[in-house]
Amino acid sequence: MFVVSEKSVSRISVSVPTDLLTEFDKTVASMGYDRSKAVQLSMRNFLTEYSWTYKEKGTAAGTITIIYDHEVRGLEESLTDTQHSYGDIISSALHIHLDERNCFLVIAVKGQIKAIQKLAKELMSKRGIKQLKLITVLS
Numbered sequence: 001m002f003v004v005s006e007k008s009v010s011r012i013s014v015s016v017p018t019d020l021l022t023e024f025d026k027t028v029a030s031m032g033y034d035r036s037k038a039v040q041l042s043m044r045n046f047l048t049e050y051s052w053t054y055k056e057k058g059t060a061a062g063t064i065t066i067i068y069d070h071e072v073r074g075l076e077e078s079l080t081d082t083q084h085s086y087g088d089i090i091s092s093a094l095h096i097h098l099d100e101r102n103c104f105l106v107i108a109v110k111g112q113i114k115a116i117q118k119l120a121k122e123l124m125s126k127r128g129i130k131q132l133k134l135i136t137v138l139s
């Protein structure tokens, strides 16, 4: 039996960089999706990835992977300052110069989940961070 659920739908308006939208639409089209479906999928993935992380208590180990634009003034220094102030939960860091502008930074972390979350949030809020992925395993 096919059950049609009566879910209410909300319309939203968001601002995104033009090149990001172009790239997004291209990928969406090649998958045969429409933009709304793809945004819904992205939102669900986002929730899967982040919601549990922001609720758990206890300790964890993991990585924070970042791609950033090293030409943004003050960003490298700010990233270093933040890493110094979280020295108690950072085990090591790996920096790869991807191309002329982009740097790839992997920070290995181990400690209280709350502290890892705080570090990830602080890093994500910096201007020039293009992508941030937090992967944790409970320890």
Ligand code: NI
Binding pocket: 070, 095, 096, 097, 098, 102, 103, 104
């Ligand atoms: Ni670099």
